[in-house]
Amino acid sequence: xxxxxxxxxxxxxxxxxxxxxxxxxxxxxxxxxxxxxxxxxxxxxxxxxxxxxxxxxxxxxxxxxxxxxxxxxxxxxxxxxxxxxxxxxxxxxxxxxxxxxxxxxxxxxxxxxxxxxxxxxxxxxxxxxxxxxxxxxxxxxxxxxxxxxxxxxxxxxxxxxxxxxxxxxxxxxxxxxxxxxxxxxxxxxxxxxxxxxxxxxxxxxxxxxxxxxxxxxxxxxxxxxxxxxxxxxxxxxxxxxxxxxxxxxxxxxxxxxxxxxxxxxxxxxxxxxxxxxxxxxxxxxxxxxxxxxxxxxxxxxxxxxxxxxxxxxxxxxxxxxxxxxxxxxxxxxxxxxxxxxxxxxxxxxxxxxxxxxxxxxxxxxxxxxxxxxxxxxxxxxxxxxxxxxxxxxxxxxxxxxxxxxxxxxxxxxxxxxxxxxxxxxxxxxxxxxxxxxxxxxxxxxxxxxxxxxxxxxxxxxxxxxxxxxxxxxxxxxxxxxxxxxxxxxxxxxxxxxxxxxxxxxxxxxxxxxxxxxxxxxxxxxxxxxxxxxxxxxxxxxxxxxxxxxxxxxxxxxxxxxxxxxxxxxxxxxxxxxxxxxxxxxxxxxxxxxxxxxxxxxxxxxxxxxxxxxxxxxxxxxxxxxxxxxx
Amino acid sequence: xxxxxxxxxxxxxxxxxxxxxxxxxxxxxxxxxxxxxxxxxxxxxxxxxxxxxxxxxxxxxxxxxxxxxxxxxxxxxxxxxxxxxxxxxxxxxxxxxxxxxxxxxxxxxxxxxxxxxxxxxxxxxxxxxxxxxxxxxxxxxxxxxxxxxxxxxxxxxxxxxxxxxxxxxxxxxxxxxxxxxxxxxxxxxxxxxxxxxxxxxxxxxxxxxxxxxxxxxxx
Numbered sequence: 001x002x003x004x005x006x007x008x009x010x011x012x013x014x015x016x017x018x019x020x021x022x023x024x025x026x027x028x029x030x031x032x033x034x035x036x037x038x039x040x041x042x043x044x045x046x047x048x049x050x051x052x053x054x055x056x057x058x059x060x061x062x063x064x065x066x067x068x069x070x071x072x073x074x075x076x077x078x079x080x081x082x083x084x085x086x087x088x089x090x091x092x093x094x095x096x097x098x099x100x101x102x103x104x105x106x107x108x109x110x111x112x113x114x115x116x117x118x119x120x121x122x123x124x125x126x127x128x129x130x131x132x133x134x135x136x137x138x139x140x141x142x143x144x145x146x147x148x149x150x151x152x153x154x155x156x157x158x159x160x161x162x163x164x165x166x167x168x169x170x171x172x173x174x175x176x177x178x179x180x181x182x183x184x185x186x187x188x189x190x191x192x193x194x195x196x197x198x199x200x201x202x203x204x205x206x207x208x209x210x211x212x213x214x215x216x217x218x219x220x221x222x223x224x225x226x227x228x229x230x231x232x233x234x235x236x237x238x239x240x241x242x243x244x245x246x247x248x249x250x251x252x253x254x255x256x257x258x259x260x261x262x263x264x265x266x267x268x269x270x271x272x273x274x275x276x277x278x279x280x281x282x283x284x285x286x287x288x289x290x291x292x293x294x295x296x297x298x299x300x301x302x303x304x305x306x307x308x309x310x311x312x313x314x315x316x317x318x319x320x321x322x323x324x325x326x327x328x329x330x331x332x333x334x335x336x337x338x339x340x341x342x343x344x345x346x347x348x349x350x351x352x353x354x355x356x357x358x359x360x361x362x363x364x365x366x367x368x369x370x371x372x373x374x375x376x377x378x379x380x381x382x383x384x385x386x387x388x389x390x391x392x393x394x395x396x397x398x399x400x401x402x403x404x405x406x407x408x409x410x411x412x413x414x415x416x417x418x419x420x421x422x423x424x425x426x427x428x429x430x431x432x433x434x435x436x437x438x439x440x441x442x443x444x445x446x447x448x449x450x451x452x453x454x455x456x457x458x459x460x461x462x463x464x465x466x467x468x469x470x471x472x473x474x475x476x477x478x479x480x481x482x483x484x485x486x487x488x489x490x491x492x493x494x495x496x497x498x499x500x501x502x503x504x505x506x507x508x509x510x511x512x513x514x515x516x517x518x519x520x521x522x523x524x525x526x527x528x529x530x531x532x533x534x535x536x537x538x539x540x541x542x543x544x545x546x547x548x549x550x551x552x553x554x555x556x557x558x559x560x561x562x563x564x565x566x567x568x569x570x571x572x573x574x575x576x577x578x579x580x581x582x583x584x585x586x587x588x589x590x591x592x593x594x595x596x597x598x599x600x601x602x603x604x605x606x607x608x609x610x611x612x613x614x615x616x617x618x619x620x621x622x623x624x625x626x627x628x629x630x
Numbered sequence: 631x632x633x634x635x636x637x638x639x640x641x642x643x644x645x646x647x648x649x650x651x652x653x654x655x656x657x658x659x660x661x662x663x664x665x666x667x668x669x670x671x672x673x674x675x676x677x678x679x680x681x682x683x684x685x686x687x688x689x690x691x692x693x694x695x696x697x698x699x700x701x702x703x704x705x706x707x708x709x710x711x712x713x714x715x716x717x718x719x720x721x722x723x724x725x726x727x728x729x730x731x732x733x734x735x736x737x738x739x740x741x742x743x744x745x746x747x748x749x750x751x752x753x754x755x756x757x758x759x760x761x762x763x764x765x766x767x768x769x770x771x772x773x774x775x776x777x778x779x780x781x782x783x784x785x786x787x788x789x790x791x792x793x794x795x796x797x798x799x800x801x802x803x804x805x806x807x808x809x810x811x812x813x814x815x816x817x818x819x820x821x822x823x824x825x826x827x828x829x830x831x832x833x834x835x836x837x838x839x840x841x842x843x844x845x846x847x848x849x
Contacts, residue, residue, distance in 0.1 A: 544709055545786070570687075570706050617713070617786050 020477035023466060026053040034428050036441060036492045037098045037112050038462075043485025044093030046114055046125065051428070051439050051492060054464055054480040062123045062132050063093025063116050069131075070576065070587035074596035076132065079512075083121045083135035085142060086169075094118040097148055097214075097489040101192070105152040105219040105314075105433035109497035111195065113157050115147040122148055122159050122188055126195050128501050129589075131511050134196050139280040140184050140204055142169045146215035146228050147186075152433075156187040156264065157197065158217060160228050164209035168280040177237045178349075183207035184284070185215070185228060187264060195514065203271040204279075205295065206287040208350040209235065210258065211251070214307055214373075217264075219433055220314035222332040227317050228260040229305040230298075233348070252323060256300035258348065259308065259319055261335060261355070267295045291351055297339055298348060299355040302328055307373035307424075311382070312433050315399060316362060320371035320384060327371055327384050327395070329410070331362040363410040367393040372423060373489075375430035377437040377467060380404030381413070383430070385422040385442065391415040392425055392442050392465060394474055406470060414472040418442040418463050419450050419479070426490040427467065436494065440465045440474075443487050451481050459483035502571045504591030511592060520565045520593035528552060538562045542575040542588055542610065545617035552625045558600040565593040576611030579625060585611060603629035640748030641841040654837050659745045661830035665759070666741045668823040673697060673734055676814030678770060682707065683808045693719070694814065695770075697730035714804070715785025722773045737762065741827075748838040756827050763821045771798040 008018055026032065032050030035057070040047050044064030048057045063083065065072025072080050072091065084090055093116035101111040112125045120138035125131065138144060138159060146160020164181040166172040172180040189201035210230035218225035236250025244250075267285060270276075270293050276283035290296045301308075302321025309318045317330040337343070338355040345356040370388030377383070380401040384393045394416070396402065398409030407413050424443045428436035447461035464478040504511070508520030521539035526548045529537040536558045541548050542565070554560060566575050566588035577586040577594075581602055586594050609622035648655050675696075682691040691703040691710075700719060708718045737759045744755040774796040781793050787805075796802055802809040813821075 545713075568709070569703075570709075620786070 016475065020466075020475065024052045024054065024464065024478045026050075026055075032057075032495055034436075034439060034492050035495045035498065036426060036490050037100060038426075038443070038482075038487035038490035039095040039098050039114060040484070041096075041486030041488060042092065042094055044095055044116065045485065046095065046098055046112065047482070047485070047487060048130075049441075049462070049480065049490075050495070051441070052464060052478070054462065054478045056480075056482075058130060059484070060125055060130050060132065062095060062114060062125065063091075063121065063135065065091055067585050068587065070585050070594075071132070073586070074579075074584040074598070075586045075594045079132060079135055083116070083119070083123075083137045085119045085121075085137055090119055092118075093121065095488070096145060098491055099148040099150045099157065100491050100493055101154040101190075102150050102152055102432070103154070105223075107429060107432055107491070107493045107497060108154075109493060109499065110192070111154070111190075112491075113148040113150065113190075115144050115159055117143055117145055117162060120144040120159070120161065122157060122197065124190075124195065124197060126514065127498050128514070129504070129511055130500060133512070133514075136188060136197050136199060138186055138204075139282045140167055140182070140186065140284065141165055144186075146212050149215050149217050149226070150190070151217045151226070151264065152219045152223055154190050154192060156202075156268075157190055158185065158187060158215055158226055158264075160185040160212040160215045161207075162211055162213065164211060164232075174237050174239075177209065178235055181209040183209050183212050183230070185212060185260075185262065187267070203267075203276060203283040203285065205262065205267055205285045205290055207260065207290075207296070208233075208287065208348060208352060212260065213305065215260075216308050216310045216317075216431070218310055218314050218317075218332070220312075222310060222314040222317070222335075224263060224265040225332075225335075226262050226264055227308045227310065228262065229301065229308045229319065230258050230260060231304055233257045235349075252304045255303055256357075257303050257305055257321075258298035258352075258354070259301040259305070259317075259330070261297045261299065261339075263295050266293060270295065287350060287352075291353075294339075296352055297335075297355050298352050299330070299335070299338075299360050300345075300357045302326065307371075307384075309374040309376075309431065311397065311401070312376050312378075312435055313400070314433075316397070318374040318382065318384070320374065322370055322372060322387065325366050325369055325371065326364045327367050327374060327382075328361060329363045329365070329398075330360050334360045334362065363398060365395055365410050365412060367395055367412050368415060373425055375425050375427035375440065376435045377427060377430065378435045379437060379470065381437075381467070381470075383425055383427060383440055383467070385425045386415070387421055387423065389415065390420045390422060390444075391417050392422060392440065392474070394467070414474055416442075416465055416474045416476060418444055418465075418476065419446075419461055420444055420448050421446040424487075424489040426492050428492045429494065431491065438466075438468050439492065440467045441490060441492065442476075443490060445486070447481065450479055454483065460486055462487065503569060504589060507567050507569070507591045508565050508593045509591045511594075517593045519563065521563050522565065523567060535559045535561065540564045542566045542577065542621075543568055544573065544575075544615040545610075545621040547577075547608075547610070547621065547623045550623035552623065554600045554625065554627045556600060556603045556627055556630045558627075560598055560600055562596045562598075563593065564588060564596075566590055573614060574612045575614050575621070577608065578611040579608040580606050582606070584608075587612070600627045603627045638749060638751055639746060640751075640838060641845045642748075643841070654833075658830050658834040658837055661826050661833060662741045662745045662756075665823040665826045665830065666738045668819045668826065669734055669738055669741075669759070672816040672819040672823070673731060675816035675819065677766065677816040677820075679812050679814050681810045681812075683810070684806045696816065697734060698727050700727070710807075713785060713787045714791040715782030715788055716777055717780075717782075719777075722777060723769065726769060734762075748834075749842060752834055753831055756831060760824045760827050763817055763824055766817060766820070767798060774798055 034051035036049040046060040061069045061071035098114045100107040124134040141161040143162040145162035149158045161184045186204040188197045191198040211232040213229040215228035232251035238247040240246040302324035304322045368386040368389040372385045394414045396405045402409035427440040442463040444461040459481040462480040510517035568590040606625040676694045678695040693702040740755045744752045779793045
């Protein structure tokens with residue numbers, strides 16, 4: 001310990017610094033207790049970070065091609081293509097909100113979903129092999145922000161639209177905004193057995209052309225509902241170039257916007273009863289039907305809201321308006337009663353009944369400036385990010401939670417400064433029915449002076465906060481620079497809930513099917529097969545340290561299906577497969593079988609090789625592809 | 631007049647002696663039975679194990695030999711062995727692995743018979759079983775020697791790794807690997823059976839030699 005003192009002295013570390021280090025340092029070989037699945041923002045990916053070490057463990061390629069994982073360079077291209085909007089190749093994504101699959105409102109560690117805001121897409125990632133299995137393109141809209149959130153048993157993945165736009169984003173002048181621009185929310189049915197979204201069982205609900213924002217599924221007390229914020233209930237259409245109020249002013253003129261309260265179980269019945277309209281080939285419950293069937297209510301919420309977060313027991317819904325220093329807490333019980341008794345204060349311009357604000361609100365707490373998102377602890381505390389204050393507020397819940405905290409109900413307890421401009425926060429399992437507490441990560445948008453200057457583009461700063469103690473004790477204990485994209489939301493799951501494969505279960509495994517591919521080449525089946533229809537199948541195996549076959553002769557114009565199996569069984573014995581000129585790179589994890597299709601349109605001699613340093617003879621793991629000109 | 635069978639089987643014990651001197655006459659048969667049980671149990675247990683330790687395999691690589699099969703990380707070890715030009719371990723002792731179980735069953739039958747033979751011929755039936763563990767180890771050693779000394783000269787690491795004799799029991803080393811070869815519980819049971827059988831022969835001699843002599847002198 002004398003050594004520690006002398007190092008601390010040399011480096012100018014305080015006792016608090018040493019405590020923080022002791023809380024977060026992981027000696028080699030020790031493993032993290034939690035995994036944080038963070039959206040990758042513009043990276044279009046998911047980043048997985050271990051807690052408390054805050055080490056980046058993996059990125060998972062989703063909407064953006066990624067060479068190391070061999071995603072989109074011969075493998076995964078068809079999945080990426082499923083998501084191309086209007087048939088145009090879009091090879092990036094703006095991932096915002098990951099959602100881990102849930103069973104009874106708790107993370108089950110099987111799947112993670114994520115939305116792409118820029119093109120309104122949703123992806124499915126299987127947490128056995130951490131690979132993207134499916135991308136669905138929303139046919140109705142081009143932007144989404146209220147997704148992804150799952151219902152308590154992952155019956156549906158909720159994807160709320162963002163910027164209202166004409167159905168299918170057809171051309172309509174903005175002067176016809178109110179009539180022709182639409183808001184919507186889509187409920188993607190998840191088939192857990194297949195590990196895929198079942199598009200045929202999915203549907204959407206038409207909403208007023210507000211800009212629907214974040215959403216959250218009800219659980220326990222509020223099971224069967226989901227809640228969705230909105231902004232621009234003013235129906236502002238901007239036009240700064242014509243001296244009209246810009247969106248930023250027009251869309252935040254009113255003191256309140258609308259919290260949407262949607263009965264999804266009833267909506268499911270309406271969909272199953274066929275009371276839908278096919279729009280862009282997709283079943284939509286029109287706003288008219290939604291109102292006739294009583295699926296949709298709204299209630300006022302502080303303007304420009306961001307987070308809407310359902311408390312662990314489902315009994316309260318916490319909303320933060322960015323421009324209001326309070327968090328507003330709604331009571332599920334009161335909402336249900338108000339719906340029952342039709343306690344309306346009127347209806348919006350589209351006939352949507354407005355539940356009387358005072359009849360549904362439980363409490364309002366002044367927490368600070370720019371409140372955004374709320375997470376929950378196991379001990380009656382809730383946490384709200386404060387963008388303008390650059391802080392995370394800890395406050396006490398009331399109702400049945402109140403007895404767990406020493407402080408009075410519905411009170412601000414403490415604010416932890418963060419650096420800087422916090423967006424989302426994520427507490428360990430902090431949006432489930434059983435939050436773990438312990439850790440909270442503040443996903444800060446700006447880092448300003450926290451790290452060495454990295455040019456004018458700065459990394460985000462993900463700060464780990466220890467929330468294990470009560471009261472005014474919630475210190476920041478680690479700063480993690482994230483220099484590869486801008487994480488928005490993240491979810492933190494107990495690491496032992498995920499049963500990830502160390503290798504694919506059997507040799508010849510097709511990750512797309514999550515099953516053995518009977519066609520997968522195995523040892524002694526290696527060959528180049530010229531078919532009667534002129535196509536060529538190459539059956540290749542990869543093992544330390546050779547491909548077999550090593551000589552591939554093709555003719556210019558051949559249509560090629562190149563099947564490769566990594567026949568290794570050792571953990572981490574991954575091989576790469578890289579072909580020059582043809583823009584091919586694949587990652588073959590032990591047991592994995594892939595098929596890469598291309599047309600041999602460019603003649604030449606192409607040395608292909610293993611791009612993972614697999615063994616001492618890795619450089620020798622190569623072969624020649626020789627394409628004879630016509 | 632004694633038949634050949636009688637001469638082979640030797641004198642019978644009269645039932646009164648058998649019960650009055652049950653230990654003397656029961657012991658050889660009991661020990662032979664014990665050896666049979668030990669051998670039969672050993673059929674289901676590993677005879678030999680090898681662990682390979684190297685930095686990149688924190689849990690080690692493990693290979694287990696039963697009388698009739700090789701299990702464990704054999705494919706991985708084969709994969710590594712190809713760098714030094716060693717043939718696949720699946721090609722080693724193929725005949726032994728095919729007939730091993732039948733030989734052991736034959737041994738059990740021989741011991742069964744030996745229990746009825748009260749002459750020195752019993753030793754002939756028991757002896758192969760006594761030497762079985764030694765033969766197993768010698769055979770293992772010869773195979774390893776054969777594999778280790780006959781490396782493919784064109785293998786990638788033929789310059790770095792010269793032909794060698796892997797260690798059949800105990801600690802050895804090759805490249806970055808430390809090898810630890812240990813007898814499995816099956817082989818240990820077979821070895822215990824050997825000692826039991828030697829003891830059985832002692833008691834056999836003590837019980838039946840006087841009877842044989844008696845018979846011979848009577849004849």
